[in-house]
Amino acid sequence: MTPELLLKQWLESRLPADAQTWLADAAAKLRNGSDTELYRSISLVTRKIGKADLAPTTAELKQAGVAREGWNPSDWSLDQAARIYLLLMSGTDGATFLRRLDQLCNTADVGELVAFYRGLPLYPDQSRYVLRAAEGIRTNMKAVFEAVAHRNPYPAEQLSEPAWNQMVLKTLFIGSTLHPIVDLDRRANPVLARMLCDYAHERWAAGRPISPELWRCVGPHATGDMLRDLGRVLEKGTAPERNAAALALASSPDPAATGLLWAYPELSIAVSENKVSWQTLAGSA
Amino acid sequence: MRFIDPHIHMSARTTDDYERMAAAGIVALIEPAFWLGQPRTQVGSYIDYLSSLVGWERFRAAQFGIHHYCTIGLNSKEANNEALAEQVLEVLPRYLVKEGVVAVGEIGYDDQTPVEDKYYRAQLALAKEFDMLVQVHTPHRDKKSGTIRSMEVAVEMGVKPEHVVIDHNNEETVKDVLDRGFWAAFTIYPNTKMGNERMVEVARKYGSNRIFIDSSADWGVSDPLAVPKTARLMLDRGIAAKDVEAICYGNALKAFGQSGQMREEHWLNPAPIDQRMLFEGNSVLRGQTPRVGEPAIVERTDSVVFK
Numbered sequence: 001m002t003p004e005l006l007l008k009q010w011l012e013s014r015l016p017a018d019a020q021t022w023l024a025d026a027a028a029k030l031r032n033g034s035d036t037e038l039y040r041s042i043s044l045v046t047r048k049i050g051k052a053d054l055a056p057t058t059a060e061l062k063q064a065g066v067a068r069e070g071w072n073p074s075d076w077s078l079d080q081a082a083r084i085y086l087l088l089m090s091g092t093d094g095a096t097f098l099r100r101l102d103q104l105c106n107t108a109d110v111g112e113l114v115a116f117y118r119g120l121p122l123y124p125d126q127s128r129y130v131l132r133a134a135e136g137i138r139t140n141m142k143a144v145f146e147a148v149a150h151r152n153p154y155p156a157e158q159l160s161e162p163a164w165n166q167m168v169l170k171t172l173f174i175g176s177t178l179h180p181i182v183d184l185d186r187r188a189n190p191v192l193a194r195m196l197c198d199y200a201h202e203r204w205a206a207g208r209p210i211s212p213e214l215w216r217c218v219g220p221h222a223t224g225d226m227l228r229d230l231g232r233v234l235e236k237g238t239a240p241e242r243n244a245a246a247l248a249l250a251s252s253p254d255p256a257a258t259g260l261l262w263a264y265p266e267l268s269i270a271v272s273e274n275k276v277s278w279q280t281l282a283g284s285a
Numbered sequence: 286m287r288f289i290d291p292h293i294h295m296s297a298r299t300t301d302d303y304e305r306m307a308a309a310g311i312v313a314l315i316e317p318a319f320w321l322g323q324p325r326t327q328v329g330s331y332i333d334y335l336s337s338l339v340g341w342e343r344f345r346a347a348q349f350g351i352h353h354y355c356t357i358g359l360n361s362k363e364a365n366n367e368a369l370a371e372q373v374l375e376v377l378p379r380y381l382v383k384e385g386v387v388a389v390g391e392i393g394y395d396d397q398t399p400v401e402d403k404y405y406r407a408q409l410a411l412a413k414e415f416d417m418l419v420q421v422h423t424p425h426r427d428k429k430s431g432t433i434r435s436m437e438v439a440v441e442m443g444v445k446p447e448h449v450v451i452d453h454n455n456e457e458t459v460k461d462v463l464d465r466g467f468w469a470a471f472t473i474y475p476n477t478k479m480g481n482e483r484m485v486e487v488a489r490k491y492g493s494n495r496i497f498i499d500s501s502a503d504w505g506v507s508d509p510l511a512v513p514k515t516a517r518l519m520l521d522r523g524i525a526a527k528d529v530e531a532i533c534y535g536n537a538l539k540a541f542g543q544s545g546q547m548r549e550e551h552w553l554n555p556a557p558i559d560q561r562m563l564f565e566g567n568s569v570l571r572g573q574t575p576r577v578g579e580p581a582i583v584e585r586t587d588s589v590v591f592k
Contacts, residue, residue, distance in 0.1 A: 043382045106332065107380065108339075109339035109384055111384055141341070141344050
C-alpha cells in the first residue's frame with residue numbers, strides 16, 4: 001500500500017465525520033488543482049483536523065515500514081499526517097512538487113515546517129529535496145531541526161558526508177540527542193569522529209559538560225589521540241560518560257582500544273554483558 | 286494577576302523585554318502585522334515579515350513562556366503604494382488561516398486616502414470570506430471622524446461590530462465605539478495617545494464592558510510593560526479588581542478568543558511537552574532540566590510590577 005493510502009486510512013479511522021468530509025473534499029479538489037487551493041487547504045488543517053497525536057499502532061507502524069523503508073511516524077500528529085497526505089494527493093511530478101514545497105516552506109508557520117520536513121522521505125523523486133533538507137538543518141528552531149534529523153531516513157539516504165557531519169555535530173551543539181537519528185552508526189566516518197573530538201576539547205576547555213552520546217560516533221574510528229580522549233573520559237568522567245567511553249572503545253577496531261578498556265574490568269564486563277547500551281545512555285544522561 | 290497585551294510589535298523588541306513581560310505577569314500577546322518604521326518596497330520583504338510573525342517570533346516568545354498570536358494584514362500606510370499593495374493582497378490569504386492568527390489586522394486608515402479606503406475594504410471582504418475578526422488601527426490625525434468612518438465602512442461591508450476591535454481610542458472616540466457595539470481598545474503610550482493616568486479616568490467613567498488596553502510597543506519610544514503598569518495604577522486608584530482584570534486580560538481574551546485560535550487553556554493548562562512543536566522538549570529523552578512545559582521565568586526584580 002502507498003504512503004498516501006495508509007495516511008488516508010489512519011486519518012479516516014481517527015477523525016470525526018465532519019473532519020473526514022472536509023479532508024475528502026479538500027483531497028478531491030487537489031487532483032490537478034491550483035497552487036492556491038493546495039496552500040489554503042494545507043494551512044486550514046489545524047483548524048479543521050486539530051493536533052491530536054496520531055499514535056499509530058504497532059501494526060500500523062509495520063505497514064509504514066513496508067510502504068516506505070525507514071518511515072517511522074511513531075510521534076506524528078494528525079495535522080502532520082493530514083498535511084502530508086494532502087501534499088501527496090496533489091499528485092504532481094517532482095519538479096512541480098518541489099516548487100510547491102519551497103513555496104509552502106517560505107510562508108510556513110512552525111507547525112507546518114515541522115510537518116513538511118517530516119514528510120521528506122515520502123516525496124516523489126527523492127534526490128530533489130537535498131537543499132530543502134539542508135535548509136531545515138540550518139534553522140534556529142529546534143523542533144524544525146529535529147523534524148529533519150530525528151526518526152527520518154532522508155538525511156542518511158541523501159546527505160553528502162560534509163552535510164551529514166554538520167547535522168550530527170549540530171544535534172549535539174543545540175543540546176538535542178543523537179539516538180533518534182536514523183542510520184547514525186552506518187554513516188559514522190573518520191572526519192566526523194575528528195570533528196566530535198575537537199568539539200569535546202572545546203567543551204572541556206570551557207568547563208562545559210559533554211553529552212555521553214558524542215562518543216558513539218567516535219568509537220568506530222577511534223585511534224591515536226582519539227583513544228587518549230576516551231582514556232581521559234574513563235579516568236575522569238561521570239558514570240554515564242564512562243559507560244559511553246567503554247561502549248565507544250568496544251566498537252573501535254584498534255587493538256589499543258581493547259587494551260585500554262581492559263584496564264577497567266567492571267566497565268569491560270558491563271559492555272560485554274550488554275548491561276549498558278547507547279539507548280539506555282541516551283535516557284540516563 | 287495575569288495580563289494579555291493584545292497589541293505589541295515584538296519583532297522590534299529585545300529578549301530583555303520578553304523577560305520583563307513574563308516577570309510582570311504577561312501570559313499572552315498579539316502581534317499585529319504593521320510597517321517597519323519605513324515603507325517596504327518589495328512584496329518579498331512582506332512575505333519574510335509575515336512568515337516571521339507566524340514562525341520565528343512565535344518560537345522566540347515561547348522560549349520566555351509567553352503565548353504569541355498575531356493578526357495579518359496590509360497596514361494603512363503601506364496601502365498607499367498601490368503596486369505593492371496589490372501584490373501583498375495576493376499573498377495575504379496564504380497567512381490568514383494559519384495557526385494562531387486571530388484576526389485580519391491591523392488595517393484601517395492613516396491619511397484616509399482613496400487608496401487606503403480601497404484596501405481597507407478589500408481586507409474587510411477577506412475577513413468576511415475567511416470568517417475572521419478584524420483589528421482596526423484608527424488614524425492619529427483627524428481621529429474622531431476617521432474612527433467613525435472605519436466603523437461605518439466595516440458595517441457597510443457586512444462585518445459585525447462584535448467581530449471588530451477598534452484600537453488606539455481616546456476620550457473623544459470611546460463613546461461612539463461602545464455605542465455602536467464594537468470593542469474599544471486603548472493604547473497606553475508613555476508620551477502620546479493615552480497616558481495611563483488618563484486611562485484610569487476612562488475606566489472610572491466607562492466601566493469595563495468591551496474595553497481593554499494594550500501597549501502597541503514597537504521600535505519607537507514605548508513601554509512593553511504598559512498593561513501591567515496601568516493595572517497597578519488602576520488598583521492603586523481604587524478601580525475594582527474585577528474591572529482591572531477585565532480591562533487588562535479578560536476582555537482581550539473574549540474579543541480575540543472569538544477566533545477559536547486563542548484560548549485560556551493554552552497558558553492555564555499548557556499541552557504536555559511536545560517535541561513536534563515548539564522548542565526545548567529534550568528532557569523527555571535526556572533527563573535534562575526541562576525548560577518547556579514550564580519555561581523558566583527569569584526573576585526580574587527591577588521590573589516586576591506584580592509579585
